[in-house]
Amino acid sequence: MTAAALLKKDVRTANRRLYDAIGSRYENIDGRRDESLFRWIRKTLTQLSHRHGNGDLLDLGTGSGVVIRAAGDLFENCIALDLSPSMLASIRVNGAHRIAADVDHLPFRDESMDVITCFAVLHHLVDSERLAREVARVLRPGGVFWSDHDIELKFCRRFRGPLSLYRRLRGADRHYMDGQSRLDRKTYDLAECRESGVDSSQTFDDFKRANLDTTACFHWFGLTPLTNRLFSNRMFPKGWAPLLRMIAVKPPR
Numbered sequence: 001m002t003a004a005a006l007l008k009k010d011v012r013t014a015n016r017r018l019y020d021a022i023g024s025r026y027e028n029i030d031g032r033r034d035e036s037l038f039r040w041i042r043k044t045l046t047q048l049s050h051r052h053g054n055g056d057l058l059d060l061g062t063g064s065g066v067v068i069r070a071a072g073d074l075f076e077n078c079i080a081l082d083l084s085p086s087m088l089a090s091i092r093v094n095g096a097h098r099i100a101a102d103v104d105h106l107p108f109r110d111e112s113m114d115v116i117t118c119f120a121v122l123h124h125l126v127d128s129e130r131l132a133r134e135v136a137r138v139l140r141p142g143g144v145f146w147s148d149h150d151i152e153l154k155f156c157r158r159f160r161g162p163l164s165l166y167r168r169l170r171g172a173d174r175h176y177m178d179g180q181s182r183l184d185r186k187t188y189d190l191a192e193c194r195e196s197g198v199d200s201s202q203t204f205d206d207f208k209r210a211n212l213d214t215t216a217c218f219h220w221f222g223l224t225p226l227t228n229r230l231f232s233n234r235m236f237p238k239g240w241a242p243l244l245r246m247i248a249v250k251p252p253r
């Protein structure tokens with residue numbers, strides 16, 4: 001096995017261990033999956049379902065299922081995919097299909113999904129090259145991939161000081177590694193392998209190379225009630241907002 005493949009395997013194992021240990025406590029620990037974020041996700045899903053089809057939605061790295069819950073009755077069929085069986089078990093949605101799998105190997109037929117979502121997952125992956133190819137394979141022509149809520153590299157570099165203060169105050173790492181979960185620092189750091197920022201140019205290039213019409217933009221929505229009020233839904237130039245949003249459309253035939 002190459003060093004890169006070994007690292008990917010270790011990161012996958014760490015993610016599974018971390019999220020299996022957290023299970024149903026995830027949303028309490030994270031503290032940001034509130035009603036306003038839920039409505040914001042639902043609004044975007046509504047637009048995507050109108051433009052790209054409302055048959056099949058696949059949510060990658062679904063966690064406790066915030067996207068699946070927001071999708072509600074917008075799609076005929078919702079599929080939740082995650083590495084962690086314990087996270088999948090915590091989803092409170094009747095009728096959602098749950099699949100334990102890795103985003104790099106999607107167990108679906110070619111051209112079988114209208115919409116694929118990926119919320120706060122990219123920073124848990126060593127890279128997104130294989131993911132982009134899998135998304136391009138599984139999307140129907142005219143279908144769309146929406147990824148959001150990963151912290152972007154240029155912003156992290158520019159605002160290293162304030163970001164580290166925000167993280168220290170939030171203390172997510174302390175909550176993840178509390179006595180109940182019995183996780184060690186190495187597992188946490190491996191699972192959060194791109195906590196210091198997802199390189200949006202690299203990610204954008206991966207999706208472009210997979211022949212998807214890709215756009216990337218940057219925003220603040222969903223971090224705190226104060227930043228929601230201050231910055232609302234506005235998009236910012238790269239480096240001036242923390243959260244990366246990527247939309248990648250498979251060209252229609």
Ligand SMILES: C[S@@+](CC[C@H](N)C(=O)[O-])C[C@H]1O[C@@H](n2cnc3c(N)ncnc32)[C@H](O)[C@@H]1O
Binds near residue numbers: 019087121
């Ligand atoms: C930060 S949580 C986000 C959960 C959910 N999308 C949300 O926003 O509430 C990241 C999720 O990605 C999953 N994950 C990490 N790496 C994965 C991989 N390679 N394949 C599938 N799921 C993965 C984790 O198990 C975890 O549930």
